[in-house]
Amino acid sequence: MSERLVIIGFGPVAASLIEGMLPAVLSGDCELTVLGGEQHAAYNRVLLAEVAIGAAKPEHLSMADESRLRAAGVDLRLGVAATGVDRARRVVHTGDGHLPYDRLVFATGARPVIPSLAGLNFDPHADTALPAGVLALRTLDDALQMQSLLRGGGRVLVLGGGILGLEAALAMASAGYEPVLVHHGPTPLGRVVDLDGGTLLMRQLEAAGVSVLSEVRATGIVKHQGRFSALATETHGPIPADALLLSTGVRARTELAEGCGLNAGSGIMVNEQLMADSSARIFAIGDCAQVAGQRPAGLLAPGWAQAGWLAQFLLTHPAPHPAGPAPDLSSIPGPEAHGGDILMLKGQGLELTAAGTVQVGLFQDPDQQVTVYADPTSGQYLKIVSRDRVPTGFLALGLPRTGAELALNFERGTALPADPALLLRLDAPFEDSQASAAGAEDQLCRCSGATYGQVSDAIEAGCDTVAAVGESCRAGTGCGGCRDRIEEMLKLLPASSR
Known part of the structure; x- marks a missing residue:
């Protein structure tokens, strides 16, 4: 008999798992049902800002061929959300009825964090309805709504100094809009830059057309005739604008799993084999999964690696018999992690690469070596923190080739040159040959993990x-x-x- 597999969620990671399961679907060994809460098939959320500014069409983001999957026998149910899971009866409940399963995969992803500001309905476990003029760039519908707002020529505030907020602000600036980045720390990207690097980063953001307001304590939103009109703050008074883009992080969607008794922390807790239960019937992958105690990476590469591994596992390990004991699968190695440590930001003449932590003073720890190079006039800044000449953290701003070389050192765990300043020659004219040749196994694409x-x-x-x-x-x-x-x-x- 064919095995009944239900996947809850239809984002890029779920799409990868579906592709991996197609051989079993085509052979009749697997009845695959996919529940997608959105009306759209899987698409690339990384490029939503491109849709918002009109640089890409929605169809350019597609990551799944809906008609091909249906023709292959996949039961795609778009716009259908799971409302509950009955583990004892092995049934997923939806608004349309219920689905029996032999194995179940949570690929529910993450939702944007809505800050607890006066005027916003904060609920960490539900999709919050936002007032007109306030949006979170997480779905294709959000991007289309933002596109409409931008075409009106209004002023847009971006609340949040993380990588997503910066990328959205730079995208808007590249299209000629005038975004204002508002954040609570002394500099954007405060977790990965030090004060000097952050200061230069702000200068470059301003040069790229992004206004930056730092150390802002937001308290609420002001509405006029039901629409957002200003951000209320303790430090800067009301900051008027026509729209507010919330970019204050994401939170794993775990409520459905918790509702059926599964453990959750920063994500649905799974072991190294991605199993969320002891019977080897329920799994979680992607942004909703906390694998072996590690927080969800929030990147495509780890999710795709998990999807590829899980597809192979499901194809080669049948579901356990209902009356039999759970198999012991602890000896099976789980998926390898990919691309979760390197942060890259590029746009409008700004190039930043960072990894680990550089929040270390020059003489703070005698066991660590700290190298700093700064040329603010040229927009270049480099800080390397190493132990026994192996980098534990670095920040390269305005030095793309040096940053790429350090990324290889960081990923490989290889030693730096005896004089780390030699790395700066990589960004000097006619010095391309100085870079270490990338090996076949070195990662080229940090989203997909492709080498x-x-x-x-x-x-x-x-x-x-x-x-x-x-x-x-x-x-x-x-x-x-x-x-x-x-x-x-x-x-x-x-x-x-x-």
Whole structure:
């Protein structure tokens, strides 16, 4: 008999799992039902800001071919949300009825954190209805709503100094709008930059067209005729604007799992094999999963790695018999983590790469070595923190090649040059040959986890565009930060091999 598999959620990670399960669906070994709360099939949330500013069309974000999946036999139920799970009867309840399952996968993702400001309905466990003019850029509908607001030529406040807020603000600035970034710390990206690097970052944001207001204590929103009109603050008084974009983090959607008795912390708690229960019937992947005690990474690469591993596991390990004992699967290695440590920001002439922590003073810890280089006039700043010459954290601003080299050092755990200042030559003119050659196993695309070797294989197999490479190995299909590198690799091909 075919196994009944139900996936709750239809984002990019769920789409990857579905692709991996297609052989079993086509052979009749698996009855696959997917519940998607949105009316849209899986799409790339990383590029929502591009839709909001009109630089990309909604269909360009698609990451799943709905008609092809249906034709293969996948039961896609878009706009249908799960309302509960009965683990004893192995049933998922929906507004339309109920679905029996043999195995169940939570791929519910995360929802935006709505700050507890006066005038906003704060609920950490539900999708909050926001007032007109207030939005959180998490769904395609949010992006389309923001696009309408921007076309009206209004002033937009971006609340939050994290990577998502900065990316949204830079995207708006690139399209000629005038966003204002409002955050509570002394500098944006306060968790990954030190004070000097953060100061230079603010200067570069301003040069890119993003106004920055720091150390703001927001208390609520002001509405006029039912619409947002200003952000109320203790420190700066009311800050007027036509719209407010909330970018204050995300929280895993765990309430459905908790409602059926599963444990949850920062995400649904699963072991290294992604199992949320002791019977090996329920799993969680992606932004909703807290794997072996680690917080959800919030990136595509780890989620895709989990989806690929889980598909292979489900294909090779049948569901346990209802009357039998749970199998002992503790000896099976779980999925490897990918790309969760490197932060990259690029746009409007601003290039930042960081990893680990650089919140260390020059003489704070004698066991750590700290190297700092600063040239504010040129917009360049470098700080490296290392132990036994192996980097434990770094920040490279305005030094893209140096940042790329340090990212390789950080990921590999390899030692820095005896004189770390030599790394600065990588961003000097005509010094490209100084960089260490990336190996086949080194990661090129931090969203998909695709390696240099996989991209080379795709090119050798006949892929002659970035889009074709993406279809082959997913490189370049996430944030787009690796597209320039793929273009360089394509140019290196002899014309006769294209």
